[in-house]
Amino acid sequence: MEFSCSRGELLEAVNAVSRAVSSRATIPILSGIYMEALDDVLRLVATDMELGIEYTIPVKTVQTGSTVVNARIFNEMARRLPEGPITFYISGETPALKVRYHGSELTLNTMNPQEFPLLPAILDGDHLILTQGQFKEMTRLVCFAASTDESRPWFTGVLWDISPEEVRWVATDTHRLALLSGQATESVIQQNRQVILHAKTLSDVARLLSDDEASLQITITRSQALLETDRMRVILRIIEGQYPKYQQVIPRDYKTRMTVSVKALADSVDRASLAAIGKEGSNIIKLSSDKNTLTIRANSPEVGHIYEEVFVDVNGDPIPIAFNYRYLQDALKVITTDDVYMDLTATLAPGVLRPVGEERYLYLIVPVRTV
Amino acid sequence: MEFSCSRGELLEAVNAVSRAVSSRATIPILSGIYMEALDDVLRLVATDMELGIEYTIPVKTVQTGSTVVNARIFNEMARRLPEGPITFYISGETPALKVRYHGSELTLNTMNPQEFPLLPAILDGDHLILTQGQFKEMTRLVCFAASTDESRPWFTGVLWDISPEEVRWVATDTHRLALLSGQATESVIQQNRQVILHAKTLSDVARLLSDDEASLQITITRSQALLETDRMRVILRIIEGQYPKYQQVIPRDYKTRMTVSVKALADSVDRASLAAIGKEGSNIIKLSSDKNTLTIRANSPEVGHIYEEVFVDVNGDPIPIAFNYRYLQDALKVITTDDVYMDLTATLAPGVLRPVGEERYLYLIVPVRTV
Incomplete structure (x- = not known):
């Protein structure tokens, strides 16, 4: 050589x-x-x-x-x-x-x-073509919601729910769930199918791709997924197991919709988290609203307490609710629209964030029961 | 309040x-x-x-x-x-x-x-005024050479060797030694004195100062040093103990002087270190020279071996010598002149780096005995 x-x-x-x-x-x-x-x-x-x-x-x-x-x-x-x-x-x-x-x-x-164990040649399987930008967006908006607990491997993965019409990427750690829909540039599949790929690995692969329209060829066999660009072939093992029926946990409707600035909400939640940290803070922040104000409160015997006000537009009756602030923070970091809807149904029902003007994405948070 | x-x-x-x-x-x-x-x-x-x-x-x-x-x-x-x-x-x-x-x-x-234990008022003591830039330069060029081993506390410190004419800052971990000389803007001292201040703490304080000519007032008592700027007062404890007689280890003369580009030497040492890492590499690189070439060799059963050539100007007889590459790397990272002298006396005598055109600084490395 x-x-x-x-x-x-x-x-x-x-x-x-x-x-x-x-x-x-x-x-x-x-x-x-x-x-x-x-x-x-x-x-x-x-x-x-x-x-x-x-x-x-x-x-x-x-x-x-x-x-x-x-x-x-x-x-x-x-x-x-x-x-x-x-x-x-x-x-x-x-x-x-x-x-x-x-x-x-x-x-x-x-x-x-x-x-050296060379990579297998993969020819047969379902075929999809995405843009590399789509793949990167999918990892950015979805992967973080997966679990890191390897004892339930499917929750460490991102579900690719593939039909001829669309691909849905879903990740959940059972406390929150992220879902992004997209259309493949090209799609040759035998039938609707679901595959689970490791979230951490997908994020690693995304770093090797470009942000643009360059195409990413995907071939999915029974046990592996092959991703191909001009210069690169990546083979990932598919995680075995049945993904939970995620559709069932997404509320079909809401009773109260709040419209709020992503930045204002993120800043307030960051500050409120100060009094939610610590042994006894349990990461809980409490949200309540009247017509134009969302108030966020947190309390920790160790630190003190905090009261924050954020301007919102409320449509529906006020529904007080409590969240683990980390789950809110995670989503507010990746949402790039100016405003977000927070859709609530009941104090103990999941809240859903939807970027205003971006129908393809939703992020669901299971609330915390407080006394 | x-x-x-x-x-x-x-x-x-x-x-x-x-x-x-x-x-x-x-x-x-x-x-x-x-x-x-x-x-x-x-x-x-x-x-x-x-x-x-x-x-x-x-x-x-x-x-x-x-x-x-x-x-x-x-x-x-x-x-x-x-x-x-x-x-x-x-x-x-x-x-x-x-x-x-x-x-x-x-x-x-x-x-x-x-x-709360408030800081003592310190009035009496020796007085010095430095520029904040000088203080930062001192920490940058000297502190890294101190030891982190707390069992011999004086080696974790920087010696301030103060006379009416100049201040010398010295740090050593017994394998290498850095020395920088400077003149105080103002100096009111009773007699020549030596104080040892913790290197890590000095570096921390340096980050709070500006790079410029703004003045730093220093008051030194028997057990403490007070550093003052417009807005800030810092009190440090002086490390007790007798600092070793550092002058005795600095060679007064040299037999061979090599002049070499700092960047070229740093790049070569970085590459050579590849074959000096690992269980059996012992971090050793071997240097030898003829009239215009410094060759660097490193060898590790684990990795392989490396042979590097750097252009140098040699004045004197070639003296083969071996160093722990990390000690060379550390100094080459902070020296900002284009070229550096490497002054050698014998294979088993310390080598000394002196930035060309900068008389105030020297850096000494104890060589490694190789078979």
Whole structure:
């Protein structure tokens, strides 16, 4: 194997595949990055067996071949390389990877590329095309609502509820639920289906995508999802299990709708949280309203208490309600519209936030019972 | 107590004094910030008994008085307050601090201000005036070389070696030593003296100063140092103990002087460190030179090995030497001149870095014996 490439492209590829390297790989070969010089491209692959990423960059190949190097070391190296062309070649009996730039030479230990579990070719399955921007929006608005408790794996995932007409992304940790609807650019599916993909992994993948209209090809088999861009293939394992019937918890209607500025509400909730923190604060803030004012109160024997007023437009009878302030904060951080509806049905029924003018998204919060 | 002030100035004062609040205060009152409204200023004080900071801001006082509030809560609050004037007043039987802004009101629990250990008035002692810029430069170039091992407290400190002619700041962890000399703007001292101040604390204080010529008044008593600016008083405890005779370890002369670009050397050392990390790498890089080339080698059974070349100008016979790369990296990060001298005497004698064109600073590294 011998090839040369630019530092910039190498770094991009190494950064991308490094997200799939487990920090505590139990099988030594999985701590490595597989690299294969083909006729005029270099293919890098890493996988922790849950997530696999393959990235291809143009190189000048002198001799094709493959090797595996320690991912952490290779990543640190790529960051420190000087600008300008870099030459890589294999040499020696116990093959080492030589890296040459200017008058310097780095010799890296290698592992046997035959042992590396390459990503499967995935051809059959349901097909979708999304824009990369859509995928990023989905992770931004939905992933944070998933649970991190691995004992109920499906709640750590995002549900992709796919029909020929639309895709719905749903995440919940049972205390709150986020739902975003979207239309695929193209959709070839056998029948409506639901798959669950790990929320944390989706967020990691989103960081490798662009914000724009560039397309993302998606192939879904029984156990895996393949995401493809020009340069990258990502394979994710589908989380097994039956996702709860999320439609049943979303209120069909509301009794009271409040319209409120996202920024004003966010600032007030942030301040109110001051008196909701602490051993006895339990993270609870209490909301009540009259015609034009939403008052937020929080109380903690440790800190003191707080009373906040926010201007709102109330349509319907006042319904006092109490929330864990963190669930409100999380949503108010990602909603980008100026105003949001807060739809309430009863003191003990879930409240729903809907960005004003953005029908595709909703965020539901289960209230806290207070005495 | 009743006063109003702007959010910006309050935040500045709270940020400043918060550096003196211990994160694990054993005496409850020390988790608080003391605040006292005088005729037209508010004085904030915090101390962990090692370090005390007092900060004064202009306010509109309606009624003088004092209280103590939890520092963490007050800090969080100040960050979240909206722009515009804020009114504070004490109310209630078990006095609470009320904070009013717009239509909102925060009520904070308070502690008894009588219990707060106020900072002593310090009048007598040696006097120095430095610029705040000098103080910041001293902490930047010297503090990092101090030890963090509390078992030998003097090595966690910076020595201020003060004579009427100059001040020398010295820090060492016995593996390397940094020394910066400076002249005070004004200096009234009884006799030459040496005091040791905690390096970490000096760095914390430096962050509260400006980079410019604004003056910093220093008063040094037997056990404490007082630093004063327009708005701030800082009291630090002097570390007891005899500082080692640092002059004896600084070579008076050198046999070989290499002149090298700081950036080129830093980049090469960073890359070479790749093969010096790891269980068996021991952080060692080996330097050798011929007339115009400094070669750096590092070797680790785990990673591989590296060979780097840096252009240098060598004056004297080549002296091969080995260093812990971290000690070189630390100094190359803070030296701001283009070039640096590396002065060597023998393979097992300390090497000295001196920024070219900057006589006031030197940095010494004890070499590593290699087989």
